[in-house]
Amino acid sequence: MNQAETFLETVKNRTSCRNYLDEDLSDEEINFCLEAARLAPSACNKQPWRFIVVKDLETRTRICRDGLLPGIPMPWLKTVPVIIALCAERATSTHRLAPLFSGVNYELIDCGIAGEHLVLAAETLGLGSCWIGWFKPGKIRRLLKLPRSLKPVSLISLGRPEKKTEPRSRLELKNIARINKW
């Protein structure tokens, strides 16, 4: 396969993993994923992303017990060896002033970009991951000692998949893309 085909395979094989082996990851694996995220593009190159890599069992247990919003049970999260808290550090010019003109909170787009670099990198290593947005921001802030300048925007689970999750359906291209105008 050429580079493009390999990339599309990676994209197709990435599914949100909710079954993990209770097995640690190596620092090399974690750092590979972080390195891919570090190199992501961002508005004005501000790189607003910050990552707290939670490996400590007690902290992970408290995230699972106190840090998640109710209504979507995530028992599988208890066996994930690494929970990454993705946070945004907002710069005054790019993240507070510029959105007044463009209407866009760039730090969220940029955190999406960097987080997905991490997720795709994990997939290329054979690791599983899952974006988790359903958390209590105040609890996460206290558990991870986040300063006021950092806003938690997502958790990402990272570990060795126990089994492959089937991909969920997607809208057809004709429903999400049009030519020249909507």
Add this chain to the structure above:
Amino acid sequence: MNQAETFLETVKNRTSCRNYLDEDLSDEEINFCLEAARLAPSACNKQPWRFIVVKDLETRTRICRDGLLPGIPMPWLKTVPVIIALCAERATSTHRLAPLFSGVNYELIDCGIAGEHLVLAAETLGLGSCWIGWFKPGKIRRLLKLPRSLKPVSLISLGRPEKKTEPRSRLELKNIARINKW
């Protein structure tokens, strides 16, 4: 190179391209990039991304003339064969109610994820791209006939690079990542 090394090469080689050849892209190239974006993950699988692929010269010219905010000249955008307007379609439950609890506008994160799938896919084809956030949302809305339900969140240029852009510097890993707590 194995799959992981190939991916990191793609990430390293992707730079924001601001020099394009005045040369059309094929539908196959454009559709490959859109397909990678289509398969992206999203909160509750809502797939809020919508893409308007602007190929028409007159519309591109009007975007360049009327659709950009002042202060950051982008003369290079005039020769880009394709300008993609990335828009968000907000669902009530996931994008209007859930953020009241989590504090996160998931549609922006998801558009970042899908847009970056497109950008990385372009890189694997040898194409250049650039995220452009500095636009006038009202003008873009009118030029592209966006319904009220669609919010433009970024433009992405897409074309054949005239020359390779050098990567910009990045923060070191120790400045963006910590273990267990911040």
